[in-house]
Amino acid sequence: MPRGGARGTSKGIPSATVSRLITYLRVLNGLEAGGVQRVSSDLLASEAQVSAFQVRKDLAYFGTFGTRGTGYTVSSLRDELKRILGLTRQWRVAIVGMGRLGQAIADYPGMSEFDFELVAAFDVDQRKVGRGYGTVLVRSLDELPAAVDELDIEIAFLTVPVKAAQVAADAVTKAGVKGILNFAPTVVSVPADVRVENVDFLAALKRLSYFLHEDAAEPEESPA
Amino acid sequence: MPRGGARGTSKGIPSATVSRLITYLRVLNGLEAGGVQRVSSDLLASEAQVSAFQVRKDLAYFGTFGTRGTGYTVSSLRDELKRILGLTRQWRVAIVGMGRLGQAIADYPGMSEFDFELVAAFDVDQRKVGRGYGTVLVRSLDELPAAVDELDIEIAFLTVPVKAAQVAADAVTKAGVKGILNFAPTVVSVPADVRVENVDFLAALKRLSYFLHEDAAEPEESPA
DNA sequence: ATATGTGAATTGATTCACAGCG
DNA sequence: CGCTGTGAATCAATTCACATAT
Numbered sequence: 001m002p003r004g005g006a007r008g009t010s011k012g013i014p015s016a017t018v019s020r021l022i023t024y025l026r027v028l029n030g031l032e033a034g035g036v037q038r039v040s041s042d043l044l045a046s047e048a049q050v051s052a053f054q055v056r057k058d059l060a061y062f063g064t065f066g067t068r069g070t071g072y073t074v075s076s077l078r079d080e081l082k083r084i085l086g087l088t089r090q091w092r093v094a095i096v097g098m099g100r101l102g103q104a105i106a107d108y109p110g111m112s113e114f115d116f117e118l119v120a121a122f123d124v125d126q127r128k129v130g131r132g133y134g135t136v137l138v139r140s141l142d143e144l145p146a147a148v149d150e151l152d153i154e155i156a157f158l159t160v161p162v163k164a165a166q167v168a169a170d171a172v173t174k175a176g177v178k179g180i181l182n183f184a185p186t187v188v189s190v191p192a193d194v195r196v197e198n199v200d201f202l203a204a205l206k207r208l209s210y211f212l213h214e215d216a217a218e219p220e221e222s223p224a
Numbered sequence: 225m226p227r228g229g230a231r232g233t234s235k236g237i238p239s240a241t242v243s244r245l246i247t248y249l250r251v252l253n254g255l256e257a258g259g260v261q262r263v264s265s266d267l268l269a270s271e272a273q274v275s276a277f278q279v280r281k282d283l284a285y286f287g288t289f290g291t292r293g294t295g296y297t298v299s300s301l302r303d304e305l306k307r308i309l310g311l312t313r314q315w316r317v318a319i320v321g322m323g324r325l326g327q328a329i330a331d332y333p334g335m336s337e338f339d340f341e342l343v344a345a346f347d348v349d350q351r352k353v354g355r356g357y358g359t360v361l362v363r364s365l366d367e368l369p370a371a372v373d374e375l376d377i378e379i380a381f382l383t384v385p386v387k388a389a390q391v392a393a394d395a396v397t398k399a400g401v402k403g404i405l406n407f408a409p410t411v412v413s414v415p416a417d418v419r420v421e422n423v424d425f426l427a428a429l430k431r432l433s434y435f436l437h438e439d440a441a442e443p444e445e446s447p448a
Numbered sequence: 449a450t451a452t453g454t455g456a457a458t459t460g461a462t463t464c465a466c467a468g469c470g
Numbered sequence: 471c472g473c474t475g476t477g478a479a480t481c482a483a484t485t486c487a488c489a490t491a492t
Contacts, residue, residue: 012482014484017483019427019431023411040450040452049413051484054484054485057453057454059452060452064452067452067492068451068452068453068492069492070451070452085434086433086434086438091432091433091436104324104325104328105425108324110426115430116429155436178436179432181428185250187247187271193439195432195436195439197429197431199425200423201405201407201423203246203247204405204423205317205405207243208419208421209339210242210245210308210309211403211419212310212315212419213310214310215402236460238462240461264472264474265473266473277462278462278463281461281462281476283475284475284476288475290473291474292468292472292473292474292475293469293473294472294473294474295472295473
């Protein structure tokens with residue numbers, strides 16, 4: 001009984017397509033930095049490690065951006081992808097949970113360059129309240145509802161322990177946050193109009209465990 | 225032209241299934257901690273936020289673990305999942321790149337409890353070599369090939385800057401590492417017998433951007 | 449000539465319905 | 471009688487082939 005539409009798509013766009021668009025955008029940024037002006041779906045594909053069919057199909061969901069016989073203009077395709085991904089403005093984000101990970105993210109310099117602005121940080125621990133990390137001061141969790149409103153916080157990073165994750169998710173969604181980046185290794189339930197993306201390195205590590213262990217069990221195909 | 229079979233499956237197992245098994249395992253651990261002894265696919269499903277069909281199908285890929293009319297025994301299903309996922313032994317891991325993120329991971333206490341043992345850390349920066357983080361001393365990257373051999377390092381965490389990621393991936397694969405947990409926001413190329421899992425919070429953040437921005441554009445279904 | 453854009457075919461994953469056991 | 475296990479059906483995503491535009 002999957003509540004809401006957690007991992008679905010807004011329109012008819014495969015969410016794998018969205019992930020690949022992000023990769024294409026990175027490749028285009030790299031090409032542009034290298035002074036390259038034009039690119040074919042073939043080159044884009046090999047840089048992104050997907051097929052050229054896939055590149056063209058992914059782009060076709062959103063429009064037609066190339067010139068037949070010629071390819072794509074790097075800068076304009078890059079702009080189109082930024083527009084499609086909603087990266088033409090800065091998003092206002094807050095960190096909930098100022099443990100090791102929350103602190104590391106607050107100190108991470110790259111984020112403001114990359115379309116995201118860290119505007120607040122919260123923790124339950126009163127000893128941390130008032131301390132500064134990176135560009136923000138830690139506030140008490142009690143202040144969250146007011147701060148979300150005042151600072152227009154759109155996205156919350158959940159960097160709290162597993163047992164606090166659901167409570168924190170409830171708090172931020174109640175306050176009106178519509179996007180959650182969940183770093184806690186657990187599933188969180190949210191209302192249907194809230195989007196959760198998980199960043200779960202322990203799960204990724206366990207996937208590695210599975211595949212390495214599998215490969216060891218059956219080294220190659222055709223065991224007979 | 226997707227080289228190797230980067231995101232494929234070893235046997236015929238969907239990789240989404242593997243991800244869900246990890247979630248089921250977490251749920252089972254939680255239930256066991258709470259003293260629950262038996263569980264139905266329905267309960268497991270609702271805790272994992274998937275359908276009960278999905279739970280049963282996922283399990284069916286690997287065997288038959290339940291009792292009809294009764295459900296599953298929490299502890300034995302948990303053991304089966306650990307076995308399936310290759311989590312019956314500790315995996316030996318190393319961190320490559322001791323910047324902020326590498327340091328945070330080295331200090332992370334939970335890992336050794338969770339089937340992974342951090343046995344080494346590397347950095348190119350000679351000023352960091354010799355320093356200790358968590359339980360390991362930082363070594364020079366030059367020592368990597370020898371250390372992989374001596375310490376039997378099976379998995380490498382890539383926590384280096386984007387521009388160093390491919391070089392680092394080449395170094396660890398050349399040294400014989402078969403699993404990479406890539407934290408750098410870029411694709412890395414590896415030989416076909418090496419598995420890469422990406423942990424990419426900037427990509428997750430941009431997916432959020434896409435979906436929030438989409439939802440804003442078309443608030444509900446049926447726009448007419 | 450060349451490389452995009454796209455309907456059609458294929459492949460893969462999820463959902464369903466119910467047969468099979470306890 | 472309840473709940474698992476699974477073949478069949480549906481749904482979704484990827485791959486392909488080629489018509490189309492420059």
